[in-house]
Amino acid sequence: MTMDMQTLYLIVPLAPLFGAIVAGFFGKLVGRTGAHGVTIAGVAVSLIASVLVFQDVLAGHTYNGTVYTWMVLGDLRFEVGFLIDALTVMMMLVVTFVSLMVHIYTIGYMKDDPGYQRFFSYISLFTFSMLMLVMSNNFLQLFFGWEAVGLVSYLLIGFWYNKETAIYANLKAFLVNRVGDFGFILGIGLVLAHFGSLDYATVFALAPSLASETITLLPDTPWMLMTVIGILLFIGAMGKSAQFPLHVWLPDSMEGPTPISALIHAATMVTAGIFMVARMSPLYELSDVALSFIMVIGAITALFMGFLGIVQNDIKRVVAYSTLSQLGYMTVALGASAYSVAVFHLMTHAFFKALLFLAAGSVIIAMHHNQDIRYMGGLKKYMPITWVTSLIGSLALIGTPFLSGFYSKESIIEAVRLSHLPVADIAYWAVLIGVFVTAFYSFRMYFLVFHGKERFHQGHAHGNEPDAHHDEHHGGKPHETPWVITGPLLALALPSLAIGYMTIESMLFGDFFGSAIYVADRHPVMHELNQHFHGAAAMGLHALVTLPFWLAVAGVALAAFFYLKRPDIPAAIAQRFKFLHQMLLNKYWFDELYSWVFAKGARVLGGSLWRRGDQGMIDGFFVSGTVHLVERLSRSLKAFQSGYIYHYAFAMLIGVFALVTWFARLN
Numbered sequence: 013m014t015m016d017m018q019t020l021y022l023i024v025p026l027a028p029l030f031g032a033i034v035a036g037f038f039g040k041l042v043g044r045t046g047a048h049g050v051t052i053a054g055v056a057v058s059l060i061a062s063v064l065v066f067q068d069v070l071a072g073h074t075y076n077g078t079v080y081t082w083m084v085l086g087d088l089r090f091e092v093g094f095l096i097d098a099l100t101v102m103m104m105l106v107v108t109f110v111s112l113m114v115h116i117y118t119i120g121y122m123k124d125d126p127g128y129q130r131f132f133s134y135i136s137l138f139t140f141s142m143l144m145l146v147m148s149n150n151f152l153q154l155f156f157g158w159e160a161v162g163l164v165s166y167l168l169i170g171f172w173y174n175k176e177t178a179i180y181a182n183l184k185a186f187l188v189n190r191v192g193d194f195g196f197i198l199g200i201g202l203v204l205a206h207f208g209s210l211d212y213a214t215v216f217a218l219a220p221s222l223a224s225e226t227i228t229l230l231p232d233t234p235w236m237l238m239t240v241i242g243i244l245l246f247i248g249a250m251g252k253s254a255q256f257p258l259h260v261w262l263p264d265s266m267e268g269p270t271p272i273s274a275l276i277h278a279a280t281m282v283t284a285g286i287f288m289v290a291r292m293s294p295l296y297e298l299s300d301v302a303l304s305f306i307m308v309i310g311a312i313t314a315l316f317m318g319f320l321g322i323v324q325n326d327i328k329r330v331v332a333y334s335t336l337s338q339l340g341y342m343t344v345a346l347g348a349s350a351y352s353v354a355v356f357h358l359m360t361h362a363f364f365k366a367l368l369f370l371a372a373g374s375v376i377i378a379m380h381h382n383q384d385i386r387y388m389g390g391l392k393k394y395m396p397i398t399w400v401t402s403l404i405g406s407l408a409l410i411g412t413p414f415l416s417g418f419y420s421k422e423s424i425i426e427a428v429r430l431s432h433l434p435v436a437d438i439a440y441w442a443v444l445i446g447v448f449v450t451a452f453y454s455f456r457m458y459f460l461v462f463h464g465k466e467r468f469h470q471g472h473a474h475g476n477e478p479d480a481h482h483d484e485h486h487g488g489k490p491h492e493t494p495w496v497i498t499g500p501l502l503a504l505a506l507p508s509l510a511i512g513y514m515t516i517e518s519m520l521f522g523d524f525f526g527s528a529i530y531v532a533d534r535h536p537v538m539h540e541l542n543q544h545f546h547g548a549a550a551m552g553l554h555a556l557v558t559l560p561f562w563l564a565v566a567g568v569a570l571a572a573f574f575y576l577k578r579p580d581i582p583a584a585i586a587q588r589f590k591f592l593h594q595m596l597l598n599k600y601w602f603d604e605l606y607s608w609v610f611a612k613g614a615r616v617l618g619g620s621l622w623r624r625g626d627q628g629m630i631d632g633f634f635v636s637g638t639v640h641l642v643e644r645l646s647r648s649l650k651a652f653q654s655g656y657i658y659h660y661a662f663a664m665l666i667g668v669f670a671l672v673t674w675f676a677r678l679n
Contacts, residue, residue: 017068020061021075021094024104025143027057028111032136039129047129051136052115058139059108066101074098074526076149076213087208095149095212099355099528102519103146103287106362107280111139113500114275117370120496121271121377131171135275138164142280146287151200151210154288158196158252161281162189168276169268178267185261192251192258199244202227206237216294216530223298242295242302246309249285253339256313260602262336263320266328270373273328274366277335283358286342290351290529297349297532304435307347307428311435311442314340316600318446321453323586323596326383327372330457334409335365337446341424344439349535350427356519357420360512364408364417367504371402374497375461378490379468385457390466394490399462401501406458408508410451410564413552416512421447422551423520423541425560430540447560451567459575513548521545 031054035047042050075096083090094100114135122131141164145157170182200210206222207215219238226234249255254262262282266273276282289296289306296302314337321333338361345354376383378395392399408417425447428440468490492498518524521542531538545551555561574582586593598604652663 017065017073017075018077018079020065021096021147022079023061024058024065024108025140025147027054027061028136028143029140030054032133032140035129035136036133039133042129044128047132048115048119051132052112054136055108055112055115055139058143059105059112062101062104062108065096066105069096069098069101078149082152088204088210090152090210091150092153093149093211094147096147097528098525099287099290100147102355102359104143106359107139107142107146110280110362110366110504111135111275113366113370113503114271117274117373117497117500118271120494121373122269125269127171131168131269131271134164134168134171135272138168138272138275138280142284145284149212151203151212151215155197155200158248158284158288159193161276161284162186162193162252165265165272165276165281168272169265171268171272175267181261181264181267185265188258188261189251192248194247195244196248196251199241199248202237202241202244206241212291219294219298236299236301238295238298239301242292242299243305245292245295246285246289246302246306249289249343250309251285252288253282253285253343254313254336255285255309255339255343256316257602259313259317259336260599260606263329263332263599266326266332270328270369270376273332274369274373277332277365277369280362282335282339283342283362286339286346286354286358289343289346290355293349293351294530296346297530297535300433303347303349303535304433305347307344307431307433307439308435310340310343310345310347311439312340313337314344314446315442315449318449318453320596320599322449322456323593324453325386327375327385327388327457327461328369328383330385330453331365331368331372334368334450334454337450338365338409341421341443341446344428344443345424347433347439348424348427348431348436348537349531350424350431350537350541351529351531352520352525352538353420353423353427353541355529356512356516357417357424359515359519360408360416360420360508363504363511364405364508367401367405367501367508368409370497370501370504371398371405374398374493374501375402377493377497382468385460387467388461389464389468390462391490392462395462395492397492397498397501401498401505402458402462404505404508406454409454410567411447411560412564413555413561414513416508416510418555419512419516419548419551422555422558422560423516426541426544427537430537432535432537444560444563448563448567451564452571455568455571456575459571464576513552516548516551517545 028051031051034042034050039047075094078091078093080092081089082092115132118131118135122128125131138161141157141160143157145154145161148154148157166182166186168182169185170178172178203215204210206225207218209215209218222237225237227237227240228234229240247258250258262277265277268276296306317333317336317340321330321337324330324333338357342354342357342361345351345357374395375388375391375398378391378398379388382388404415408415411418411421425440425443428436428443431439520538595601652659
């Protein structure tokens, strides 16, 4: 590989890092224009470099090498290195393109915010962290990128640090991710202990020879090593990709500004777990138990998180639960050994979900930061660009034939149907029902926001963002947002329409990923999918007679009937099934459960340790106890300090007698 290409590899992550440093440390010096100028330029350079690297990989050139050796311990090397292959460049293109759109959009969205430069610094730093994660060729750098995106997401979710809800949300995200990361680092530790290396290529090459090795976690209970490593690594993915039961942080993270919802929770951070499992395919293919575990978790997330979207009234939270559900779909595909299908859905989802989040932000601006969809309606005639891009994003999300989301979502459903894992049947019905649920809640939001009667002169603001005011306080009607907001919407709408049609054949049934993804012969799902595939156009036409399509149509039709014709029916259903409605509103009471068991449990345990350990043992026994002992000893010795000489002479005689006796016994 030429030195020029290696320089290009370095430019990809370092250009956003440079922008982040300038905007972060010299923000006051360069001003608002300088801050957004340097960060947008950095991400644009990164995108151009990614395109050039992509073309180089398409020409058949891959790279796996060390950039910097951090530390050497005996035979163990801790390095920073890049692995550039088809999987990497696909992620690089998605991350840099979506990030560039978010950077441009932020100029309009955050124009009045006092933390303008700081925000640009954070999102640029986030882009650097994500690129380091996807470009890594070893577990050490993977973990660095993994933790860096977690840290920056903490800073971004709590960006408005004077809001209590934002501080609670970012702390919640941080703590829940620590739970997942604990499993992740244990998995990496097991890899290091048994493989003696952190380098991907070395570990993957050795994996088949350790396929039958067992590890004893509990007495007389041996586990397959690959199963334990696979599950522990996936626990990390459960935290980062918000899978049940570590999903609770993602909806609350909507407390951050809308641009980061699009960047973190559509295209990058939450997809890191999906990317990681796909990258680790040579390990996961050795354990059906780990794959079954992944499929079950994904199926639960895909279906039950979708149900929660039905009752949400905050426009961003509806999209957030949609993200949770779609991440579940990707995870199910991973469990079915359809890794290429999972990352294909990751790519298509990144575009249409970023589009939906940014469109939601456009609506929020027009509504003067009111986020409650019950106080919107009829926005179609005021915001035509936001309306049409939202429609494209929603149609892609529900899997409308020929749009990008259709090809990836339909492929996931088929892959699960063809899987031979024992849990595949349950997962299949979960993702199938999820199609109807997704269509219903997506178009419930769409109809309430853009169609029906205008309701934005009723009630009060229900915004999450600071200084939320209602439209009536400002006077006038809503209007379309400026080009720095609508431009990225249009740019994201294009891949949301066409990227699936253009790329399905090469990504799923061609040799696009090559050796980047490994699937064992005993998991023939992709081979069977290939036999049913007769081209993108034929797949779109055939979908018109399949069950998923009609389930999606039914979901849209029901949403239209309920929220445009008979809005009294949903209210009556909610009243009739009050417990069920409350359960969904309270998100299955997971927050209360965690608060009661873990938060309160930790406080009770801490209080007990403080009383018995700190106060009782340390203060009571060691500190106060020694003081009392010295005091008692002093009082006892004080009795001998009488002041009479004959008392001291008597004591000396006894002492001499005792010493003489002791020496006499020794001799």
